[in-house]
Structures are given as structure tokens and as C-alpha cells.
Amino acid sequence: MAASAAFGAAALLALVANVRAVPVVSEPTTTFTSETTNLPSPYAIEHYNVTSHGPYDGPPATTTGALSTKVLAPSIAPAPPPPQIVEYPADGELHGDQPMPFTPSGGIGTNGSEPIYKVASDFDYQSLALALYHEWIELDLFHWGLATFSEEEFDAYGINAEDRFLIQHMADQEIGHASVLANMLGPNAPKQCTYNYPVSNVREWVDFNQKLTRWAEAGVYGFLPHLNSGPAAQMLLQSITIEARQQMSFRQMGGQFPMPEWHTPGIPQSWAWTLLAPYVSSCPYNQTRLVWQNFPALHILNQPNPARINGSNVWNETTGGYANTLSTKDIPEDELCVNATDKTLDCPAAIANNKSIPLSYPGRQVFLKWDAPGQLVGPNNSYVTTTNCAEPKFALWLSQLNVTYTPLLNISYEERTAYTIQPNVSTWKNDPAVNGTMFMALTDVDLFVTPYNVSMVNPHVAALAVYQAG
Template identity: 50%
Template sequence: MYGRITFVVGLAVANALIPDLHMRQAVGSPSPTSEPTGGSSLGGSSTGSGSGSSSGGSSGGGSPEATGTTSASLPIDTNFSPEPFSFNEAATVNSEALASAASIAGTPATDIPGATIPVQPLVSPNPETTRGNFTGSATVTGAIAKGALNGTISALPPNPEATVFKANGILQSNQTIPFQPAGGLGTNGTEPVYRVQSDFDYQSLLLGLYQEWIELDLFKDILNRFSEADFAKLNLTASDRFLVEFMAEQENGHATLVSNLLGGPGGSTPQCSYHYPYETLDEAFDFAAKLTQWGESGVWGFQAHLDSRESAQLLDQSIATEGRQSMIFRQLGGLFPMPVWFETGIPQSWAWTYLAPYIASCPSNAKRLAWQNFPELHILNQPSAALVNASQGASAGGSAGNTTKTSSNETVGWGPAAPGSEAAAGNASCTLTNKTGDSCGGSISQNHSIPLSFPGRQVFLSWDAPGKPVGPNNSYVTSTLAKDPKFVVWVSQLNVTYSPLEDIKLVPNGTGSGTTLQPDISTFEGDPAINGTMFIGLTDTDDPFSMFNLSSINPHVVALGLYQAG
């Protein structure tokens, strides 16, 4: 029924033990397309008419007249120069707070360790930040780029040294000091330097700063738009509102940290203006849980690859908090707080694809990103956290049965994180019941008796053509290097899994529709891999990839979406 499903989590472990076993990566470069802006040579893909796709072993091929996914020359900008940006970096002592601390302690401030040390201020949010859709024309278009670019990174064998170390419980090398085994990066006494060290570092952390800024604004917007009475309707209190307020303060701290790692004003970027899809508090919690999830997973995807290990260390310490924020918003929305054993990592271009649709505009002195924006993959029957029975839909009444035979859309708004619609839920809304297992009122933990989705569920999909303006000031453009889609890739926990794309219908401009079945696989025994807010996409290959080399799948990605499996 599933056709071919590739399960690769075990291979990464086996690679360290068996020298001749290694992960396969995509090889070869796509045929070049027309010359992109700036004169760089950029690999693309061309698809002839009649090249419709079929899923592995299935009969649901594309229509004979379909021309498949189109890939115009990728939108890039080789001439972008940012305007100056500055913020107050002067460290000061808060005399009022110091006097209060001394009064409470009953001792002079000078006797309190650290009390008189100046503290660096937070980076100020943009006072001109607004909310709403962007109206206007883009003055700059495309991701920044430099040099001659190819479509793929050539595959290489594993590093020979990676299979040499013997993990047998015996020290293999002499220790340099007592109680510290040999090895490790940054352990030779060199003074740490906490700043980015490469274009990869800079662009990764710049993306992270864009994420921190929207989270700060999002949390404030929730507080501004919804009153204590709105919180009370979801069994939440003023203390829960304060929790959201405190998380906003955390984001200001995260933005300050990343700004410093980027080098201060010369490398940092100001806060933008945003456009959110929710109308109710419950929808806002659903949206926030999804947004913080890709924010967390986006950093887990790149932090191990950073040239600056010092930056990676501090980034880990901020993202540990980010993961707790995602958990909190699930709890506020009545979902089980942590339905997975492992949080997954995704490439930077995936995180930027998810984030960009919700940034309306940025100031003229904002720094620009180099990452790709993929076309959007729409899940037409996206499981809705607003329903008692998300698998049945709002029209089904009651809780019996777990079959979804229609492609009804019960989300609100736009973009990959469109929340479940309370209006569409109607009388089937989980906010209207206090029944244990059905209710989605705020709680430390809600164990839903009816899952949001299930293995074998038919998932209805459609996707956009490349070439759509997205992101700040509509100044970025979606693109793909892939050929016609054949598979759906599911990225969750430690797994990169494929299911066949069936019932494929392609049209000449690159849009299309199809279906697939939700896979039934586990990370380890007892841990269903398809759970929580996870990441799915369309690909032209089912080559195996793992968490550490997942960015190599990008040239094969047709479109990206989010799937709320639990």
C-alpha cells in the first residue's frame, strides 16, 4: 500500500561502526537554466513536456500533457549593500535596582558580589514595528549570492578518521591533564572568541535573529490582542498571561545575544513588521506552537555545522529555552506538551521558507539572507487541533471512527503554520467540552483519546508554482531546482522517511496536486516517528539522508509544508 518507504535513522549509527557503510547523497548537477541576475552561472533543472511523475510502484502517474514543475533561474541579488544600523551598546548600572537590592539585603551595595558591575542593555525592538500585510513594491529582489553556483554538492565518502576510534571503554590516547580525556574541540587552552567565523555562520545566525524578533513580537501581540477574560475562557489565569510576557522578555534576551554574536550593529539587523493568521486566542496558541517548533528545529539543524563552536555553545543554551516555549504553547492550547522522544533538525532554507510568509516588511537597513524560499506545500486536510476528532473533521459529529475521505481544509489564514480554525470547528470544537480526553482547555498535560492523525491516513496535497514573491516587502522569490515530484518526505525526530506521491496532477506552471498515505514507522520501539508538529515536503528522489546531511536534499525539494500529526 505504501510502496517504497526509506528509513534511515539506523544508518548514521552504523556508519561509525562499519567502514564500508555510509550515507548516500544526491549526485550530479542539474542542467543549467537561463542566466540569473548578476551574471552568475547557476545550476537549474529543466523538465520536458510529458514527463509526469508516478510514485514508486503505483499507478497514479501524472497526466500525459503535463509539463511538470518549472524551475526558472533562481532569484538572487549579487549587488546588495546594507544601510548602516546601530543600537546602544553601553553597559550601565541600574542605580534604582541596586538601591532596592541593597535595601532588601540590609547590606551596602558594594558588599554584594557583582552588584556594581555594569550590565549590557537589551537590543531595543523596532519602535516602528507594525502588524498587517505588506502593500507596496519590492525595491530589492532575491536572496543575496556571490560566485559561480552549482545545483548540488558532490557526494564524498566518509572521513576515514571517523571510523578509526575504538569505543571499547579504554582510553586510546594520553591525557594532557588529570581527569580530562584527550580530544574535543576548543579544549587546548585557546581563549574563546564569541563571534561568527564564516558566511555560513553569519547567515545561519542572521536567520536565527529574524526568528527571535518575530517571536518577541508574536508574544507581545498575543498579550495585546487577548484580555484576561479571553484567557479565562480557556481555563487560564493572569499567571498564564505573565508566563507569555516572561517568554517575550526571554526573546529580547535571545535577540541581544545573537546580535552580539553577529558582531554588534555592523552585523545585526533590526526588528521587522509582521502579519499573523489567527483570530482567536486558541488559534494564536496553535500558531505560536508551530512557529516556535520550526525556530527550535531550524537551529538544531545548523548548530553542529557552525565554524564558531563558541557561538554554537551559546546558541544551544538559548534554544534549550526555545524548546520549552514550544512546549508551553502546546500546553496552553490543550495539546500534550512533548509527544516525541527527539526534537528534529531542519536546514536553514526550510526554516526560512516557513518563516518568510509571516514577515510583512523590514526597515531599509535590514540585512538580507542567502537562503532559499521553496514553494509552499498545502495539506488540504491538515489535522486541526481545534477539533475533538481531527481525523474525522468538523462535519462528522461525535467521536467514532478514524477515516478522512475528503480534502476539507479546516485551518484559518495562510502559510505553513495556519492554525486550526475555531469557526470551522463549530460544535465539534474541543474548547466546548470538559470531557477528559476530548477537551483542549489549557492544562499541564492533555492526553487526547482521539489522535490528530494516524498511520495510513490519506493526506491530500497541493503545491504552488515557483516564482511567488514572499517575505519582507515581497522581496524574496520562491524557487526550486527539483524535477517533477514523486515522493513525500517526512522529517521527524531522527527520521527521514519517504512515502509515494500518488494521484498526481501537474499543470504547466508548476502547480499540482496529489495524495499520499501517512507512514507507519517508529524511531525506536514504542516511539512513533510521525508525531507532533513535523516537516514534510515533495521531492523528486527517495535517496536516503540523515539529520546531519539533510541540507543535501534541498536540490531535490519541490515544495515544503508543516504537518500537525499530534
């Protein structure tokens, strides 16, 4: 190795000398290579192609409900902020001794202790287990779509062979994500399950993908800063940044503007589990159970439909359920934006589309219907939807950095219906807060929460959905 390295250095110096002597070099004449180190790569987690899809039709589960121990209180009481944060002067000066050169005092996990990449609390375990459920379904969902729909069906929406290779590559990425999470969770990490997808064609599948990847991404953003294990958070962060790019790619394949929002929201774990669980049919008998709540479904009766030329002029054009995935059923061909000849109205798969008709807008009436609690959902129908909120009064809009409430109007608690008005609020000037693939919940109070403590509102949530604002 030493002789080889010395030879390489000498040859490099000679080449540099030649380049200086000859002003123009049209073609490289020498290629340098280095010896490879034969370090073994770690094995990825064992995985397989799921062969069964569809709703659960097995025997009733012997264990139902979320994992639980002694519950100390119905909600967590608010408390003042940590004094050290309030008291820090934030004046740009240094206020403590530096642990080493060019390093300020403070920080978490910066004292030289060896990082251990494993979960460190029940909160950590349950959060990463939830994230692993998402990685498993994405691995299957991406493969399932490629195997189910023909090349001609993909081509009709402008999703060509190179795009399909990207989807295959994104499925492969999930193998790495699942391997990282499973290794940090240990031997009882959740395994692959069987799944049920609310789609019947390519366009619906793409829409379900971009919604699922959004709530999976947002679900991690919601808990990541709260993990006890900083090293585990670091590893998960480096996976979820890929998830964000997947979500943007599926929006592009659906003909939507890739990232209309300026900030991506974080949601509580119970929201992510609520949105995911209905699409998990069955899991191995000894599967790790989760602690998170399953809320009833919120159906947005006039959910904006990105497949339409005028996506806001709709009624009951979803495949149902929590995701409110768009449906193309019974839409005339000349009203599908993929067929539009006017470039201001069309929506082919593209890096970006800028449609002249907005998908939603401030002042829009949004008509709602929500399910009663007590329904069996999730793996083996073994989880039960619950809520402490019998009579919701507000619609909570969670997008970007904002939680905004609007009153429910014309409420019928008997039929569980109401409508609300899409709010006219901005995160920043020229940045509408209600935008992109976002979230809506019904609540009985307009509790003040911010991005870091959104989960405090959970005891007041009656139902939950994805809202396609843009």
C-alpha cells in the same frame, strides 16, 4: 570586606553549634546576607514595540532574491566519512595522552585557546542572522497576542492571568536572545521588522506560536553542529534550550500533549527561512539579506486540527500558508474540544492532556496541494520562491531521527495536487516516528539523508509545510 567575611564565618560557626545543641528549631532566628558587588549589567539590544501589522503594501522591492555570489555546483556531491571517526576503536580505553588530569584527548576547542564569541564564516553569519530574524518575530508575536486579545478571550481557553504573565516573560526572554545574537553578528545584524500573522483569535494565535517556535527551534538544531565558531554555537545553544521550553508551553496552552515525540528534529536553514519569511512584512531599507532559499508552500488540505474533538476528521481547516495554522472558523461549538465535557475528549490549557482520539494515525490519507514557484514573499516582497523540482513524486516526512518517504498518489501536475499515506514507522519500539509538530516536503527522489545532512535534499524539494501529526 575581610572583616565582614570573618564576622560572617564566626557567626555561621556559632549558629552551627547552636543547631547541634538544640535538636529541633521551629523558626529561623538569624538571616545571613552578603555584600553585593556593584558590577554593571550589560545593556540589552535596543528594541521597540512594533506598531504596524499586516501584509506588505508598499512599492515593489528594488532588490529581489536571496543573497548570492558565485555558485560552484547545483548540489554538493556525497563524500565518505572522515577516516578518524571510522578508525576510532570506541572500546572504552584511552588512546591518547591526556592534556591535563582527568581529561581525555580530543575534542574541539579544548586546547586552551581563548574563546571568541563571534561568527567565523559566511555559514555562521547567515545561520545566526536567520536565528535573529526568529527572535525578533517571537518578541513581537508574544506581545502582539497579549495586546490584541482580551482577558476574557484568554480565560475562555483556560489561559489565566498567571499564564499570560508567562507569555510576557517569554517575550522578555527574546530580548536576551536577540542581544546575544546581535552582539555576535556585529553592526549589520538584522533589525526588527513589521509582521503579518495568520490568526484571528486566541486559539489560532496559540497554534501559530507553537508551530513557529518549533520550526525556529528545529532550524537551529539543524545548523548548530555545523558552525565554524564553537563559542557562538555554545551561546546559541543556551538560548535555544529556552525556545524548546517555549514551544512546549504553547502546546500545553493549546491543550496538546506537551512532548509526544522522543526526539526533536533538526531542519535545514532554507526550510526555516521558507516557513518564516511569509510572515515578515517589511524591514528597514538597509536590512541584511539572507542567502537561504524560499520554497513554494505546501497546503495540507486535511491538516489535523487540535482544536477539534476529532482533529483528524477535517477538510480545509487552516488559515493557509506554510504554517497551516489551525482555523476555528465555522466549527460548531459542540465540536471544539475546549467545550467537551468528556475528560477523554477535552483539551483545556493544562500540563498534559491525553485525548482518546488521535490527531493523526498511520494509514491516514493526507491530501496535498502545492504552489507554483516564482511568488514574491518575505520582507518587502523581496524574496522569490524557487525550486529545481518540477514534478514531485514523494512526500518526505521529517520527524525525530527519521526521514521517511511515501509515494505521491493520484498526482495532477497541472493542478499541483496529490495525496499520500501517513506511514507506519517507528523511531524506536513504541515510539511512532510521525508524531508531534513536524515537517513535510515534496521531493522528486527518495534521497537517503540522516539528521546531520538533511540539507543535501534541498535541490530536490518542490514544496514545504508543517504537519500537525500529534
